[in-house]
Amino acid sequence: MSPKLLSRETLAEAFGWMDRLLAARGVRGEIYMFGGSAIVFSYRGRPATLDLDGRFEPQSAVHAVAVEVADRLGIDRGWLNDQATSYLTTSLESDSARIVDLPNLTVASISPDRLLVMKVGAARPWADYDDIDILLTYLGLTSAREVLALCEELNPGQALPEGRDRLLAEALTRLEGPGARASRAQIAARLSASLGSHDGRYRCQAITANNSQCSIEIDPGQRCPVHNWIAPRL
Numbered sequence: 001m002s003p004k005l006l007s008r009e010t011l012a013e014a015f016g017w018m019d020r021l022l023a024a025r026g027v028r029g030e031i032y033m034f035g036g037s038a039i040v041f042s043y044r045g046r047p048a049t050l051d052l053d054g055r056f057e058p059q060s061a062v063h064a065v066a067v068e069v070a071d072r073l074g075i076d077r078g079w080l081n082d083q084a085t086s087y088l089t090t091s092l093e094s095d096s097a098r099i100v101d102l103p104n105l106t107v108a109s110i111s112p113d114r115l116l117v118m119k120v121g122a123a124r125p126w127a128d129y130d131d132i133d134i135l136l137t138y139l140g141l142t143s144a145r146e147v148l149a150l151c152e153e154l155n156p157g158q159a160l161p162e163g164r165d166r167l168l169a170e171a172l173t174r175l176e177g178p179g180a181r182a183s184r185a186q187i188a189a190r191l192s193a194s195l196g197s198h199d200g201r202y203r204c205q206a207i208t209a210n211n212s213q214c215s216i217e218i219d220p221g222q223r224c225p226v227h228n229w230i231a232p233r234l
């Protein structure tokens with residue numbers, strides 16, 4: 001049986017259940033979400049992910065309710081995965097978005113620029129190239145120099161593996177040129193459709209009580225004053 005992919009809707013449903021189950025145990029849970037699941041859930045750059053890379057607290061209670069929710073929703077029991085936390089430099093970053101804001105569950109999402117820096121560092125061709133294209137578009141970055149400056153700003157003094165300037169130049173050419181899997185214009189069109197832009201503004205994607213979405217509209221590149229979600233610069 002192939003594992004069921006996690007869409008934003010499935011993840012929102014899972015978080016709602018986790019909140020209720022944690023409330024029944026009298027526990028407040030926190031998850032810090034990074035990796036492809038943040039692209040799916042927080043920035044809506046693609047429709048689905050295999051699992052959610054996260055760091056969570058308290059570990060045993062959050063893990064137990066995640067397994068219970070998996071059985072209810074028919075998703076893989078390992079959907080909430082903390083195997084990749086060694087890639088994180090620190091825990092909860094001050095620039096993260098509070099993308100799920102429920103009474104007993106908070107999910108903080110890695111910011112898109114921090115996620116881009118992680119993806120550029122990892123740069124696995126099969127797993128990271130599409131995400132790098134999506135994040136370059138989301139952040140409106142058009143030169144390798146800007147991206148390398150961002151890497152230095154967020155990970156000061158930490159040298160990138162060799163050849164990353166060439167990799168970024170190739171990604172940027174790919175976004176502009178013919179023969180691309182998806183051009184910048186195509187990715188931008190997809191993003192603004194899935195984020196539901198109104199007159200160039202974007203609705204904050206945070207999920208709050210009763211599974212409703214934050215109603216604040218944000219200008220490109222600006223943050224929701226409540227949830228710190230950052231709108232794309234398309």
Ligand SMILES: [Zn+2]
Pocket residue numbers: 204205206214215216224225226227228229
């Ligand atoms: Zn908001």
